[in-house]
Amino acid sequence: MKEKIRTLVDFHKENIIKLTRTLVATPSETGTEGLIISVLTREMHEMGFDEIIVDEMGNLIGKMGTGPNVLAVDAHVDTVGLGDLSNWGFNPLYGKIEDNKIFGRGSCDQKGGLVTALYAFKLLKELGVPKNLTIYFVASIYEENAEGVNWQFIIKNLGIKPDAVLLTEPSNLGISLGHRGRIDLEVHATGVSSHGSMPDLGVNPIYKLSKIISEIEKLHENLPVDPDFGKGSIAVTAINSQSVSLNAIPEKAIIYLDRRLGLKDSKESVIKEITKLPSVMDASAEVKIHSFKIKTHKGYVQTVIAYYPSWKMNDNHPLVKAAIEAFKSQFDEEPETKLWQFSTNGVATKGLFDIPTIGFGPGDEKYAHTCEEHVPIDHLVKATEFYLNFYFKWAENTKE
Structure with a gap:
């Protein structure tokens, strides 16, 4: 043959x-x-x-x-x-x-x-x-x-x-x-808007996220080693805020996370490891899986949940x-x-x-x-x- x-x-x-x-x-x-x-x-x-x-x-x-x-x-x-x-x-x-x-x-x-x-x-x-x-x-x-x-x-x-x-x-x-797998996560923090000249009258969600970012950096350093795929990883890849102008404290802010997965990691377990961070709890931040819409060459439209085991x-x-x-x-x-x-x-x-x-x-x-x-x-x-x-x-x- x-x-x-x-x-x-x-x-x-x-x-x-x-x-x-x-x-x-x-x-x-x-x-x-x-x-x-x-x-x-x-x-x-x-x-x-x-x-x-x-x-x-x-x-x-x-x-x-x-x-x-x-x-x-x-x-x-x-x-x-x-x-x-x-x-x-x-x-x-x-x-x-x-x-x-x-x-x-x-x-x-x-x-x-x-x-x-x-x-x-x-x-x-x-x-x-x-x-x-x-x-x-x-x-x-x-x-x-x-x-x-x-x-x-x-x-x-x-x-x-x-x-x-x-x-x-x-x-x-x-x-x-x-x-390895991966999951794309979002962490949402809410604040109270105020004029940029009077920031003490508002609550800045970006400051909340800055504390979360610091803890995520430490979390990355302490993630366990998978016997097959090596050390896990998590990284902040983008940040976004919603504000009425550049001279206003934003009402909302979001960070986006790239989390690489080992065989024992599930979407539930990685969300839990973020939600239990003290900074996330203190900020009452919401953690969710990123989603986005696609449109194919045939016009088929679908919402994709960004979880890839x-x-x-x-x-x-x-x-x-x-x-x-x-x-x-x-x-x-x-x-x-x-x-x-x-x-x-x-x-x-x-x-x-x-x-x-x-x-x-x-x-x-x-x-x-x-x-x-x-x-x-x-x-x-x-x-x-x-x-x-x-x-x-x-x-x-x-x-x-």
Whole structure:
């Protein structure tokens, strides 16, 4: 099987490179993914998917097979923005090839993973989908701004809840078993407005928050160390106040907190650690989870609660074992297993819904979101080989 896979992938190598460059040249900043969804829909029809839909939110979902074992392969299509174009030494929407690498926005995060996983579906179709397997390809949207919101929609509204999920985010060809979570919090303090020339007649909520900020800084220093993810963190990331003018004491003030989560942290526990701070109690401040509205390329509107749980797979889980065995059988070497430093759609699949989830993708994640973003062409080849091998290996390791 190894040599058959290698020969097939080598035969399609130039097409894989071409499609990756095409997608890099297709703008798909979060909220504007309509064009790339159309491009991928055409590709998937040509690849012979059994079913293809674009859901109400705007995710593109293709299906092959009708077996009892359900595997979903996720690749988000959206990217962060380009930023200041003068910081790029080339056109970030061209798909430049240099030193056997494809450069441009989204090349690493994560159109290389998208194309290689998708091409593995095409080759799976050519070789024959195992009878006991149903496999979904999910080209998900809005991941960069609200990771996991796409899969929450898919599971709750479409009823698709697979037995396992493979994320194709960049992992430098390592097998990722999870990552830290995060929660965005708001601390609200109220005051009494007065003229700025007579501050003693008012109550300044900013002063209340200044004491809270000092205690949060100390809280950060004393957060426990998670055995898997290291020391927890909390940071004040923004402050805002509401005042009738710059010459008035504000009536309200808010600070925004970024709290990174270990496996034992829950939204309830982290809110409690803030509300029990003496300065918060003295100020009668309100602590709540930040929320915001999104509007997708299809016009779907949703309020997002900014809670993204941590998750980690056990080394001995059958999904992890299947991935390791697929890598070893294809490349005759042990894979690196790792934890991602960034957040993914796994916050929903594993963090919220406890669906076994792993990650594997081409590209070194340290180049994601940078002006040096690229994916090595040899990574594209190896990732396609791995995905195809893994699709078969997962079918072998699961129930008939």
